Amino acid sequence: MSKEQEDQNKHADQQEQAEQKEQDQEQEMADVMEGQILEDQEAADEESVEAAHKAEIADLNNRLLRVQADYDNFRRRSRDEKESAAKYRAQGFVEELLPALDNFERALSVKPEGEEAKSLAQGLNMVYNQLQEALKKEGVTVIETVGEAFDPHLHQAVMQVEEEGFESNQVVEELQKGYKLKDRVLRPSMVKVNA
Incomplete structure (x- = not known):
């Protein structure tokens, strides 16, 4: 093999290595971006879940307050009816x-x-x-x-x-x-x- 062929082979190897390195870097960048997107999506999902939990808690609190008010009204009506019946x-x-x-x-x-x-x-x-x-x-x-x-x-x-x-x-x-x-x-x- 001649020197020229060796240089061409070497150059082809270097070029192949450079392309491989570039592909590796692109893949690494894609992995990082995909990881970032997944993290952002997980964070958004967590925020969405947290917002849904807060809304559900607020709804349950409102229901509880209504039930408590209804129960208080029922007790007051019952007491008034008993007093009226006795009176x-x-x-x-x-x-x-x-x-x-x-x-x-x-x-x-x-x-x-x-x-x-x-x-x-x-x-x-x-x-x-x-x-x-x-x-x-x-x-x-x-x-x-x-x-x-x-x-x-x-x-x-x-x-x-x-x-x-x-x-x-x-x-x-x-x-x-x-x-x-x-x-x-x-x-x-x-x-x-x-x-």
Whole structure:
């Protein structure tokens, strides 16, 4: 082999080595870039996952707050219902008793004649007073009427009259007693109202 061939071979080897080195560098650069892209993608994925977790946590916190508020409202409503039930527990019984009270009052309005009738009236009056006391202990009160200003929440106007000595819209006469249980109207008073 001649020197020229050797130089050509050497030159070809060097050129091949340079190309191989260049290819290695390009491959190394591609690997580095691919690694960087993977790292960036992993970081983005981690940020995306972290953002999704934060959003899920915020959603769960909102749900928890709503459930807590609903539970607090439920407890308050339950407590109010229990208090109301205890406060007005006698309502049904008292409403059933009101017609009997009306009949007692009608019976007591009759003037008795004779000793026996007076004695019977006195006994009826005692029973009526006991009933009134028992109702008072339960919180039942009679609605005031005559001379009071007409209140549609407390009074039921069945007649309108014109009488002197009374102002306009003032109750003139009570036709049937009305009753309240604490602050709840059981039965409005039936009244005549001045025009």
